[in-house]
Amino acid sequence: MNRKEIKLKPNSLKNTFCVFTEVDPIVIQELKPDFESESGSKYFYTDEGIYRLANHWGRLGNAKWRLVENGFHGSSKLKLGYARWNAFYPDNKYEHLYYLEADFRTNEVLYQHKMNTTYDGKAILRTADDTMKKVKQARNILQLTNWSKHFENHDLEDLRKLIVTDLIYTNLTLDEIKRKYA
Numbered sequence: 001m002n003r004k005e006i007k008l009k010p011n012s013l014k015n016t017f018c019v020f021t022e023v024d025p026i027v028i029q030e031l032k033p034d035f036e037s038e039s040g041s042k043y044f045y046t047d048e049g050i051y052r053l054a055n056h057w058g059r060l061g062n063a064k065w066r067l068v069e070n071g072f073h074g075s076s077k078l079k080l081g082y083a084r085w086n087a088f089y090p091d092n093k094y095e096h097l098y099y100l101e102a103d104f105r106t107n108e109v110l111y112q113h114k115m116n117t118t119y120d121g122k123a124i125l126r127t128a129d130d131t132m133k134k135v136k137q138a139r140n141i142l143q144l145t146n147w148s149k150h151f152e153n154h155d156l157e158d159l160r161k162l163i164v165t166d167l168i169y170t171n172l173t174l175d176e177i178k179r180k181y182a
Contacts, residue, residue, distance in 0.1 A: 016088040017097070020081030020086060020118050021063045022070040028053065029078060042054035049084040055082070064091055064128075066094060066110070089113040091128065099123035100138060100168045104161055109138040123168050137174045138164045 013023045028051050033042040041054035055077040067081045084106055091097065091113075101122060111131045112119065126134065135153040140162050141147065159181060160174045 013088060015091050016089045017064045018066075018083050018088045018113075019116075020057070020065060020067045020083045022067055022072055023051070023080055023082045024072050025053070025080045027051065027082075028040055049082055049087070051082050053078065053080045055079070062091075089115040093128055096125035096127055098128060099125055100131065100134055102138065102142075102164050102168060104142075104164075104168065107142040109135055109142065111135055111165065124171055134167050138167050141167075147178075150178075 008129060028044050031044045031051075033053075034045045036044040037043075039054075039056065041052060041056070044053075052065070057065060057079070065081075065083075067079055068081065073120040089097070097114055099114060099119065100109055100110050102109050110145070113127055141160055145156070146153075147161065148156055163174075163177050166172055166180070167174065170177070174178070
């Protein structure tokens with residue numbers, strides 16, 4: 001995909017997954033948008049990639065676009081993200097395209113696409129719907145404590161890591177994983 005293809009086929013970004021990186025809005029100061037969506041997002045196409053200026057990220061109609069924030073403009077809701085054309089991966093409901101990734105230092109769980117260059121082939125691939133269910137379960141394990149009342153003989157932080165790791169690397173249900181450590 002490149003700038004020319006997008007201009008010829010404006011819907012070619014539908015049904016894609018992409019992780020954008022926040023950049024300083026000064027980079028588009030002299031540019032005019034190539035496209036503006038009904039919701040007000042502005043798109044600036046370059047030969048190497050795309051800039052998107054928007055106040056909303058995540059699920060966008062039939063695309064899943066995430067922004068990795070770098071703190072430009074403080075708490076402003078309007079963020080500028082950049083992604084290279086080769087960072088857009090196909091998305092659909094049926095294929096096993098996604099895997100989970102956990103950062104236990106920040107207690108975050110994200111989903112990534114199997115075409116991501118960092119995918120090592122070890123985490124279980126799932127459909128988009130199954131992935132979102134596992135993300136929610138993993139986030140609840142990392143951020144809540146009400147589930148842990150039956151695990152009094154375990155260190156909570158260690159138990160969280162064990163359960164989330166099993167959610168990432170096995171096909172066990174959350175109940176099966178909890179029974180495993182009870």
